[in-house]
Amino acid sequence: MIKAIDKFRHGFFWRGRSDARGGHCPIAWEKVTRSLNLGGLGTHNLEILGWALRLRWLWYHKVDISKPWSQLPTQVPVRARAMFRISVITTV
Template structure:
């Protein structure tokens, strides 16, 4: 991670290994072994989590990052911002560039039926209006250092501090 940019599949594989280790202590964990969800594991220690940090995508041309799953929209994924819309959406594995073309992210959302779904739609639409794709490829950013680069010292410090950047607890 310190020399080469990680590909999308390698980030997902690293997260899978971390989850499986925490849940079962082995390479594979399924079903009843997963006693705590990953978002809870990522919460700050002060809020009952383990403070396990997450990697973020710095948006470039949108070809590498997943629209729904990667954290590219103000440090969050659209899945985190609008979980009810994700359930209705089509083509959930598409990249950002493909999904933003001609409003493809809205496909399947004609079935909005609750106030919460409509609120999530408006919130996501408002954030997406400001997105500008660039010329350079998407990049992976370490959220816990000022320059966005991973260092062993920043990883060591975050181990003790916890994931204080994730402010989901403020919505309460």
């Protein structure tokens, strides 16, 4: 899904249309997704943004159980749960 969305984003940036081929792209997409202060256009990398959102849901479940939505089940991939477990230290 991310590749399909990025295909439309490539076309918009480089051609103003829904598609763009390799010869129409003057800059590598990795450079485009860099932040403005690193020389990019500030466009978000959707894969990294997806990971951040999943980890954020896990964080909210951990730190604020008083919210009504914190009791809702969330579908978080096993790899994201593993990354959360190695990134967060719990002190009892």
